[in-house]
């Protein structure tokens with residue numbers, strides 16, 4: 001083993017080896033991989049090798065697509081076969097909601113270029129002659145299916161060996177029987193990795209340790225939210241019917257997934273492999289993998305699998321005649337949302353995670369590709385927000401992770417509704433007024449560990465969501481909340497907002513170097529500011545208020561607390577001229593907005609609230625009721641006259657009661673997150689994370705007025721200049737979708753112009769006050785003009801859509817300035 005390398009990758013599973021391979025592809029060949037025993041000895045050796053392209057996530061979908069394409073190329077490139085059987089993949093549906101899920105996915109697939117077909121029961125039978133289509137009595141009837149012709153299954157060990165061969169050929173070093181025992185930061189800023197074979201010093205470290213992720217994390221002081229769960233599959237003996245079918249010239253059958261019965265089935269040596277996602281599969285190794293666990297498996301639990309086995313025998317009757325050869329039950333790494341952790345570790349420089357992979361064989365190619373890009377270029381090439389390790393915060397501790405991982409595992413095959421809210425490990429984080437909102441009928445959702453009221457069930461209405469891809473039981477109630485906000489006055493509890501205070505002599509210059517807009521120069525001014533990537537994409541969005549000389553208050557998305565905090569922390573100047581303080585849980589936030597907002601607040605404060613004294617886009621530190629030191633910001637995300645009140649958290653309950661007492665005569669009421677979505681889309685307000693991502697620059701996002709090219713340098717400026725010179729390829733538009741009766745756009749729908757793909761929607765909702773179905777989208781610049789007629793595909797149906805004027809509700813902002 002060398003004693004110095006540019007990058008050390010810890011872990012020789014398929015993910016670690018892929019990362020090593022891709023680093024060499026990027027030209028970094030001074031790279032070393034350390035494996036405690038032998039390559040693939042973790043979860044990789046016993047994986048079933050399925051490569052499903054299907055994934056509801058835009059990011060993960062792209063990673064999987066890259067993998068499948070790469071794996072097809074690898075044998076020719078490396079001379080090592082990978083056992084890729086391109087059998088295709090068939091996902092059955094036995095109910096309309098399942099079909100809706102597939103149709104929703106088709107939008108994502110279309111936008112990333114994954115080939116698929118939605119097929120009828122007869123086509124299922126033609127593709128898969130051994131299937132029983134069901135009679136709707138003993139066996140559920142198949143109503144349709146989603147077919148991916150391009151994926152199939154692979155030999156995970158051979159795949160790893162091909163990647164190894166490619167990496168080695170380019171100069172990478174691979175050390176087996178080399179266990180990492182500890183790490184230490186040396187004076188130079190490099191990492192010293194202590195191993196069973198001696199030390200090695202490196203600039204960057206990648207952790208790709210599968211089931212050992214938490215133990216590896218602990219060496220760095222990280223609480224990594226990746227804990228394995230038991231996962232099993234049955235290997236069957238030969239099936240005579242299958243043999244006969246193949247002997248008759250039948251091609252290898254597509255991998256079959258009966259999602260509604262939660263299992264997959266694929267051919268294996270004229271027999272089958274059947275893998276269920278069962279209820280009750282326990283998390284394992286929450287406190288670390290025991291030293292005694294090597295290349296072992298757990299005992300199989302057939303009982304747990306029985307419901308799935310029985311369903312499979314009805315669907316594929318010839319299974320009944322097959323004996324069981326063996327059961328494989330191994331640890332499969334999971335995270336609380338089921339997505340992997342790919343990207344920088346928080347709080348540490350040059351430490352990277354490629355952990356938490358539950359579809360690691362499928363994801364390894366894409367995960368290695370993008371992580372290598374990130375390490376070498378400083379940024380990934382695609383939007384990786386959905387898999388960024390910093391999407392979880394400190395709340396994702398051991399117990400939370402165990403509960404969520406078990407829940408995520410048993411829900412792998414449940415229908416993933418866009419308005420789905422899972423129940424386990426809740427409530428974790430609550431605003432102080434949680435009980436008050438609960439008594440007002442809150443129907444709760446959860447984001448970043450926080451309970452948030454999605455909508456409020458009026459008296460007599462059941463407090464329950466009926467999840468759907470279409471308009472559902474809460475539609476009318478959300479509409480009423482929207483009308484309350486636009487017609488009278490409403491309150492939204494946005495306590496989860498991420499909040500930072502920045503101060504010090506260097507604060508202004510530092511912030512100006514990070515964001516594209518000019519940070520506010522005078523006390524009391526507010527500016528919407530975007531931190532960009534070096535490529536000019538939108539990394540973060542901050543509402544920055546100047547509270548006083550050299551003192552700024554930064555508000556960003558609630559789910560970005562660790563993501564933004566880590567970035568700000570890492571970018572701090574070394575000279576100590578800037579102090580950064582995370583005050584997220586120190587301050588609560590109520591939005592008070594609507595035409596009567598001023599009247600309500602006037603009852604509670606001596607501060608003058610008229611336009612001359614307190615104009616739009618300004619903030620003041622005021623007293624409201626008994627609450628003092630309240631940062632009152634005249635901005636909001638719904639586009640009405642109103643204030644965001646950011647108050648010391650201890651005033652939450654008193655302030656809430658005071659607002660409702662003062663607001664009673666004006667008809668004040670609570671408003672939830674779903675109404676906020678409708679209201680913000682009526683104003684074309686972009687949401688960080690969906691509408692604003694590193695994939696698009698602020699010019700593409702139509703945020704030109706928040707970019708000051710002449711203010712001096714800032715991160716991303718050079719890229720913006722290049723884009724200005726070359727032309728802006730995409731434009732952000734607001735669309736009215738015509739003819740919608742029950743399925744509004746929700747984001748990730750493809751857009752077509754004259755039949756050709758012309759863009760993608762990033763958000764959508766019914767605009768209750770405008771009475772229009774609306775979408776926000778990026779389209780090719782040629783299709784962005786006002787009035788352009790496009791088509792949008794929603795759940796498989798193409799609908800006409802027209803480009804509207806920006807901010808179709810109150811385009812002049814008269815109501816905001818009222």
Ligand SMILES: Cc1cc2nc3c(=O)[nH]c(=O)nc-3n(C[C@H](O)[C@H](O)[C@H](O)COP(=O)(O)OP(=O)(O)OC[C@H]3O[C@@H](n4cnc5c(N)ncnc54)[C@H](O)[C@@H]3O)c2cc1C
Pocket residue numbers: 010011012013014015016034035036037038039040041042043044045046047048049050051178179180181208209210211212216231232233328329330331332333354355356357358359360361362363
């Ligand atoms: C039964 C089963 C079936 C599966 N089927 C599929 C499938 O069909 N398709 C699919 O995509 N995925 C499947 N998976 C998941 C897949 O196996 C994993 O996602 C994948 O193997 C993860 O690869 P990895 O490289 O992240 O982890 P691993 O393969 O576990 O590799 C991690 C490596 O890190 C090493 N390591 C740990 N700590 C240290 C240390 N301190 N020093 C040095 N080395 C260390 C370990 O020894 C290990 O070799 C399945 C999993 C199971 C259990």
